[in-house]
Amino acid sequence: MTPFRFATQARTAADARQWREKARKAEDLGYSSLLVPDHLNDHWAPLVSLTIAAEATSTLKVGSLMFNNDYRHPLQLAREIAVLENASGGRVEFGIGAGWKDEDFTHLGLPFDAPGVRIGRLAESVRILKQFWADGEVDFAGEHYTVRAAPGRPYAKVPLMLGGGGRRMLTLAAREADIVGFNATAASGTVDADMIRSMTAAAYAERVGWVREAAGERFAELELQCLTPICQLVPDRAETIENIAKYSALTPDEIAESPAFLIGSAEEIGADLEERREKFGFSYWVLPEAEMERFAPIVERLTGR
Structure with a gap:
């Protein structure tokens, strides 16, 4: 079994001092x-x-979940990340995606193109990023980007994290990434009932199957990550799940089995994590910042730290 590790997803702070305290x-x-x-x-x-x-x-790794590819030119982003990787002593986990939230594109006045178009741009960006980090220069001509002999310098390999909930995105991740992240689907560009319905255990199992098929022999080398947005450490697991189900598109059984939910006592959640690692291969779990301290005993027990 791949060893467990955990990340917290942080969003904001009152000031730089508080942000540093969160990281520490x-x-x-x-x-x-x-x-x-x-x-x-x-x-x-x-x-x-x-x-x-x-x-x-x-020692803490720092990373993105995920950079939106359409905000920045990939060569410029490759340079920024390479400097951070160098300055941090190799502690960057670089996640990049095609963008899923339509209102982000509205704010920037950018077209919210069809998923296939956005993923096509991302695939070209990944090639530019990798070439820059490996060779120190980029010479690339594609449908979306053209970069001519842009000079740089070689840097240590930056771990690449790609992921999502759809087959095209996960196929790209399977072929190119070091870390593959699994999420619900967001085809509509917003959080809606369809997104919630895509959080079943069966849907996650299907996504793992897509990655396994696309990755081929390299599947064993991939680290599988799961973003779990709903985490509640409570003594009354069944009652809490029943209450959530009243306002959800999922049944209580579907919530109890879904990797998108971690609900129960420390012992119950620990058992769920071990079961889901065995069933899906998820060893890298991303938890909300609000639950960071409450979940620390579970993190300590499963990682041995």
Whole structure:
């Protein structure tokens, strides 16, 4: 079994001092990584946030979940990430996606293209990123990007994290990523009932199957990550699940079995995590910042830290 590790997803802080304290707290509690999203709301912007967190810690990995590919040119982003990887002593986990939230594109005045178009752009970006990090220069001509002999310098390999809930995105991740992240689907560009209905255990099992098929022999080398947005450490598991189901598109049984939910006592959640690692292969779990301290005993028990 691949060893467990855990990340917390942090979004904002009152000031830089509080942000540093969050990063140090995550490190002290045994979390492997601090990850930040990339949305145009009240979240802190990722590049600056990750730099501050890396500067404030010594072992904590810092990463994105996920950079939106359409916000930035891939060559410029490759340069920024390479510098952060170098400056942090190799503690960057670079996640990038095609963007899923339609209102982010509206804020920027960008077209919210069909998923296939956005994923096509992302696939070209991944090639540019990898070429820059490996060779120190890029010479690339594609449908969406053209980069001519852009100079740079070789850097240590940056772990690449790709993921999503749809087959095209997960197929790209299976072929290109080091870490594959599994989420619900977001085809509509917003959180809706269809997204919730895509959180069943059967849907996650199907996604793992897509990755296994597309990855082929390299599947065994992949680290499988699961973002779990609903985490509640409670003594009354069944009652809590019943209450959530009243306002959900899922049944109580579907909620209890879904990797998108971690609900129950520390013992029950620990058992769920071990079962889901065996069933789906998920060893890398991303928990909300609000639950970071409450879940620390579970993290300690499962990681041995």
